[in-house]
Amino acid sequence: MKIAYISTYLPKQCGIATFTNDLLQSIDHQDSTITQHIIALSDRPYSYNEEVVFEINPQQQLDYIQAANFINENKYDCVVLEHEYGIFGGNSGVYILSLINLLHMPLLVNLHTILEKPNIDERAILIEIAKRASIIVVMSSYAIGLLQKIYHVHENKIRLIPHGVPAFDYQQNDAKEKLQLTDRRIILTFGFIARNKGIETVIHALPKVVQEYPNTVYLIVGKTHPNVLLESGEEYREYLTALIKQMGLENNIIFVNDFVSNETLTTYLTACDIYITPYINEAQITSGTLSFAVGAGAAVISTPYWHAKDLLADGRGILFDFKNHKELKNILIDLFDNPKKLEELRSRARHHGEKMTWNKLGGSYVKLLQKLSSTQVNLDTDIKITMLERFPKFRWDHLDRLTNYVGIIQHATFATPNYREGYCLDDNARALLVSLMQYEAFGEKDTRKRISTYLNYIYYAQREDGLFHNFMNFQNEFLEEVGSEDSFGRAIWALGYLFNTAPFVDFYQLGSNMFFKAMPHFENLKSIRAIAYTMMGIAEYLKQQPNDERVTELLRKLAFKLVHEYDSSADDEWKWFEPVLAYDNAIIPLAILMSTKYLNDDKLRKIGFSSFYFLENIIMQNGFLSIIGNQKWAKQNQNISKFGQQPIDVTATVLLFREVFEITKNEEYFEKMIRSFEWFLGENDLKLPLYDHSTKGCCDGLETYGINRNQGAESTLCYFIAYLTVYKSLKIKFQVEE
Incomplete structure (x- = not known):
């Protein structure tokens, strides 16, 4: 079986690229006889590994047509599209339609963003992708409702597969020692830094927490988002730095300004006591960072965006209102005051996270791909005369x-x-x-x-x-x-x-x-x-x-x-x-x-x-x-x-x-x-x-x-x-x- 993936790819520093790399490895772990190749969206030259066989300049519409011809000529059995509006060219990423509609084989689509209030182009594009797709994979149950209600996708075409996470060993003390933070209570946020992440909410909550527990340290791990860097430079990080100084938290907050490897990220997640996603609005259907934190067995606190409400249900985490630093402060102090409650939260997350490891999810994808590769796409272009x-x-x-x-x-x-x-x-x-x-x-x-x-x-x-x-x-x-x-x-x-x-x-x-x-x-x-x-x-x-x-x-x-x-x-x-x-x-x-x-x-x-x-x-x-x-x-x-x-x-x-x-x-x-x-x-x-x-x-x-x-x-x-x-x-x- 030959599979072609349309996606960004490592070494590009991008969550979609990381996801695709993890998916390839998990499928290879399940069945090493499957041939997997990448059709990479390349906004600049990268030193790719051999699995990348074709590159698309996202802003060159002709590249998409040539990519479709390449896929068809090489007779792949199935194509997997990693869809995120921002990685494709044209208004709202419209160029991808000219690629997928020329393909001669089944198409599986992983949707990383589903908008509740799309603009005209965003809605039209996703509807067209859904029409062409044989299977659409979403990563939260809330996404299923959005697809049905707003984009009119039939439930028979939708599959729910959680966002995959690495396998963790849960050796927290060893991880803390590796980070030289053995005696610290670690709070962690990681991912690309941008204003919509709401990190200032955590900073505002920390003075009272630090007053009660001086050994608290808040790690902010991640680079500034490339688009933010292009438009505003490090303005947001500088604002946070000034706020930290204003609050007198220089000894309790550490920036790790890097796009860390999976191995390093695993260490940070294993070491942390509490993980926080303080996003400032609900419109996020998938969060890889949140999935990783649950997979690591961290005690997770989050604002109630869509994926968080879904993933943290049944006591797997705690939600607090958007921008409500007072509520967050109370939750943090309560968890530190009650070690048993904190450990129960970590245990529930760990139990659920074990179901989300790439080793297990790879099997789900292999079954889907095997089923799709044995089906035929109807390429008959005979018109159906409209009554x-x-x-x-x-x-x-x-x-x-x-x-x-x-x-x-x-x-x-x-x-x-x-x-x-x-x-x-x-x-x-x-x-x-x-x-x-x-x-x-x-x-x-x-x-x-x-x-x-x-x-x-x-x-x-x-x-x-x-x-x-x-x-x-x-x-x-x-x-x-x-x-x-x-x-x-x-x-x-x-x-x-x-x-x-x-x-x-x-x-x-x-x-x-x-x-x-x-x-x-x-x-x-x-x-x-x-x-x-x-x-x-x-x-x-x-x-x-x-x-x-x-x-x-x-x-x-x-x-x-x-x-x-x-x-x-x-x-x-x-x-x-x-x-x-x-x-x-x-x-x-x-x-x-x-x-x-x-x-x-x-x-x-x-x-x-x-x-x-x-x-x-x-x-x-x-x-x-x-x-x-x-x-x-x-x-x-x-x-x-x-x-x-x-x-x-x-x-x-x-x-x-x-x-x-x-x-x-x-x-x-x-x-x-x-x-x-x-x-x-x-x-x-x-x-x-x-x-x-x-x-x-x-x-x-x-x-x-x-x-x-x-x-x-x-x-x-x-x-x-x-x-x-x-x-x-x-x-x-x-x-x-x-």
Whole structure:
């Protein structure tokens, strides 16, 4: 059996690294025939042992994909993920999703942090990890409830295995002698030093204790947390040092500023009389330091954070309120006053700790891994067609939030309209299209008002010569004389769609007037995307007026402009219209294929399909849509940028697969249309949804750091264009099948 671990690893000074090392050794002790390798998260160069076979730079997203390929190629039987948000790159450690979702084998996840109040990314990431995991291991019973209540993880997937601890010999006198503290009453706290550890609470409690028992010594063992050191230096340690001096405790408190080895730590824990974790808030689901103290048979006093309440139940320790140094003082004096009570506390802890040794827990992990390695992960990527009654409901909430009597505001800060950025023709054209598609699908009367608003914006934006302004500020002043060609093309697409779906004759007449007023400019277009959008608008018009030879001939001229671009750029390997793959790519073969319904030309059809197949092979890999990011446009024989991926490209891809399916009747493309739409719902490189079910808006894209949480008009409108395209296709398909 071959196991790969994804984790930090020694010699990195990190609790996760230590845990993973201990786990490897315990499994090797149980079964030395198991091959164990580490895929190490390395924030800087380390001198690793031979078990580390691959390193990931936490901030390089491509490293995670390469690590997944390495694991798959080396055919490991099972993968173990040590999960802690802070050790992975991207927002809240989102990069790890792109690794685990490419794996071909079962995944066991040890969760070291489970948050009761996660932010959006933290919650979404853990939900996705839980979906991919075969087994999730938690280290306290309280964690099980959190997983079920907040992250909706089924109990059948969860296993409780305590945090492992070393085997202790409990020879306290020998340990004290080794530390040269034979005649001292030892109180101990160990672990990384940071303000959330609450060490000042213990210091405030000690003067009265020392007054009663002068031989008391408080050992604070551990380095300052690396993140704290980076941000604040030794400010907290210096504060504690000053407090110690103020309290006159210089002879009773000792700092051991070191990341101690397990052997040294065992000595400190065995020697101590009382161990204290004085953390200042409850949100800690796992504490390795607390587990070690119980395993050592120490009398443990702790604030009531989650793991402490769980581990110290049934008399295995004593709890005191957060920051309550007076209560702590009383407990300490009481225990020193009553040696028998202190010894009973130590005995209960020791008895429980013997069940938590790595030697015993290793067997539990071996059984889990053996069971998992014999199971198969379902890698079938066939889409499960969503039934109409389960399809997400269309909601206007966010679009209405962005819309006023003038039109739709183009940008948002998170889900709040950003009035400073004003309006644009592009988004009001898309909004008209969404309104028409929604009215066609559902026939809601209120939608007519929205159609009127967006149509009137386009009317207001059209110049006397038939061209359009694009950007307008919030004071209703246009910001340029002539808008972009792309915005022109999108307006024509929406106006073309209006010919078949206008709910009122007045809307039809106004749209028709604008369409034909703009028509003299069609032949002058140079942007290939503007040409493509205009062709789509013409194709929509020809659905109603298929015998209009003048417009049909105009469509032919535009189509062969694209053919000319294709002939200039394409070769045997690069079958595309430009030297690069840039934005909104799918719209170009889509326009050509739409035109073939009205233009009987084999060359158009051939170019439409060859460019479609070329694009499909690039963006549809590993069973999900991975579009070209705008960080760096794709060129032949170069790596393709994964970020930032934007909804506009996804919507174009959905429309393209829908068109290819309608032409070929090949079910593969119907399924890929739906799979492309599911990019919005989490089937993407980060495995995170961009559609926000709470706001009914869509986030602006996949970036290097995670999700861009702004929900601008373009993103939400693109989501709903794709949504309504898929909805209509599903409805037609099911009606036909019924």
